[in-house]
Amino acid sequence: MNYDYAKIAKEVIQAVGGSENIKSAAHCATRLRLIVADRSLADDEKVGEIDAVKGTFFTAGQYQIIFGTGHVNRVYEQIIQLGIAETTASEAKEAKMDGKNQVQKAIRTFGDVFVPVIPALVATGLFLGLKGALLNNNFLSLFGMTNADVPQTFQVLVEVLSGTTFAFLPAIVCWSTFRVFGGSPVLGLILGLMLVNGALPNAYSVADPSSGVTPLMLFGFIPIVGYQGSILPAFVAGVIGSKLEKKLRKTVPAVFDFMITPFLVLFVMLILSLLVIGPLLHALENVLLVIVEYALELPLGIGGLVVGFFWSIITLTGVHHIFNMLEISLLASTGFNPFNAILCMCGFSSAGVCLAISIKARKKEIRAIGPSATVSALLGIGEPALFGVILRYGMKPFLLSCSINGIAGMIAMLLGMKGTGNGITTIPGLLLYIYSPSQLVMYVVLAITTFAVAFCLCWFFAVPPEVMEMENAKGSKKDVPAAPISFPEVLGAVAQGVFVPMEEIADPTFSQGVLGVCCGVEPEIGKVFSPMDGTISQLADTLHAVGIEAEGVELLIHVGIDTVEMKGDGFKSHVKEGQRVKKGDLLLTMDLEKIKAAGHPATIMVAVTNSDDLACVETVASGQLKPGDQLMCLKA
Secondary structure (H helix, E strand, C coil), X not given: CCCCHHHHHHHHHHHXXXXXXXXXXXXXXXXXXXXXXXXXXXXXXXXXXXXXXXXXXXXXXXXEEECCCCCHHHHHHHHHHCCCCECCHHHHHHHHCCCCCHHHHHHHHHHHHHHHHHHHHHHHHHHHHHHHHHCCHHHHHCCCCCHHHCCHHHHHHXXXXXXXXXXXXXXXXXXXXXXXXXXXXXXXHHHHHHCCCCCCCCHHHHHCHHXXXXXXXXXXXXXXXXXXXXXXXXXXXXXHHHHHHHHHHHHXXXXXXXXXXXXXXXXXXXXXXXXXXXXXXXXXXXXHHHHHHHHHCCCCCHHHHHHHHHHHHHHHHCCHHHHHHHHHHHHHHHCCEHHHHHHHHHHHHHHHHHHHHHHHCCCHHHHHHHHHHHHHHHCCCCHHHHHHHHCCCCCHHHHHHHHHHHHHHHHHHHHCCCECCCCCCHHHHHHHCCCCHHHHHHHHHHHHHHHHHHHHHHHHHHCCHHHHCCCXXXXXXXXXXXXXXXXXXXXXXXXXXXXXXXXXXXXXXXXXXXXXXXXXXXXXXXXXXXXXXXXXXXXXXXXXXXXXXXXXXEEEEEECCCHHHHCCCCEEECCCCCXXXXXXXXXXXXXXXXXXXXXXXXXXXXXXXXXHHXXXXXXXXXXXXXXXXXXXXXXX
């Protein structure tokens, strides 16, 4: 059917509140994406009545109108001709934060920094769990052994596996912060490595009174130490450093930029980190240590309530390793460590909240990260759960977890729970309580109760609405049917990877079948192949989507979700519009690491956009796929 795209463009502008309400416009393979000043001025019903519109929804700060392939680009061209500005990458990024307050924006940004770090922290959690189980004297004593009986080679191997991530955590955090804030990630990495350089006193050794290691004192009163295991110093240094770099890039003459800018960024930020950020946090550590020591002496378990509630908040500062000093002092003076019981219950609480969000969430990102983050929390490493899930979309789950931490900590103090060591918590922490049957029973019962209560309360009251979003398309319309198909067609898998059913695709345009029956493949290799013989009917300028037609069958292959924002970076086309292709021909290649680093799911969607014209569109695939394996069967 022929449409008057100029008329459609004018009707769209009017229906969404006029040109003054449209900040800018962009499009992907199927949707016109408008950044609007006031969402309430857009009339969904009126937009849905416009010719060629298949639906609308609002997400990621953009009002998105679904036109489908072959139409959206023509409408977009007319929109731009009417004076609407094109959306820039920075505008699209800012739009995602639209409607959020400063605290929410800060939390979301903090979460964006930590998402790439989570796999390393999860792996470390597993290694630390192994270390806590195998090299704990309470466990070894069951076999008549001590740490001295374990081969040194094995101990070194376990130490490398379990200690490397946290020893160099500032380098990872600083790298990721530079990446998120637009600096050069390699400068962030070098700056982070400087903060843990072996020439600086090791933070863990400084925190251990028996080590004999003390901070370097500059001018007799400024303490200088390394940042091993710290988070906040590296994050702050990364934010300031990336902004300094961007400022210098604009002011330093191009001929000197390559040499001068990196030098100034590293020099200034190292001095600032060691002389300002470090000493301020060191002072904060000492204040917190005094407060916690005082709190633990309060009657009626109040100390456990206070410490438990604020523990996750203290963890956010990255200075929690200072409490090794407190734990060692307690062990040296009494032989027991009541502080450990509080920390253990905090871990079970975080795990319960994280699991509830992970299971109930509809966002694929959370469903992917959540289970492994939960396991990590249960093994004593809570950062993946805290930064990747609990804090990522709002304060409610975090405050719930803090409250449960406080109550569980108070109960632990009232029961007189106390471990025989330090350094391990949650499930591995059981080993510190096997010295007494009553202590072990109390630990297990309180741990299960804390986990269950946290899970249930979060499930019913604290799962963030944002992770539950599944936008509904509105104003559905159908184009005039194309010519009927006279023969069945079998579509092959477009990539090597894992099959994704339509309803599990994380983009509502596809999961709800707005563009027709579809399915997806989670790719393992960055190559996309043609699922059938046909002609390339459309190739997106950003190379993330391609259309194929053959004997009345119209297909859309869409690589990734919101990958249009990458502007073609990481994508390469091997075909052009109008080209004839055979089943199995290479269509596109993409850099999966770049897509992942940009924060986009890489799922490849295959949609039969004229599926209403067919008698049957049936998905026949499952599990692991190779290119060419049967994916869908089409019948006229």
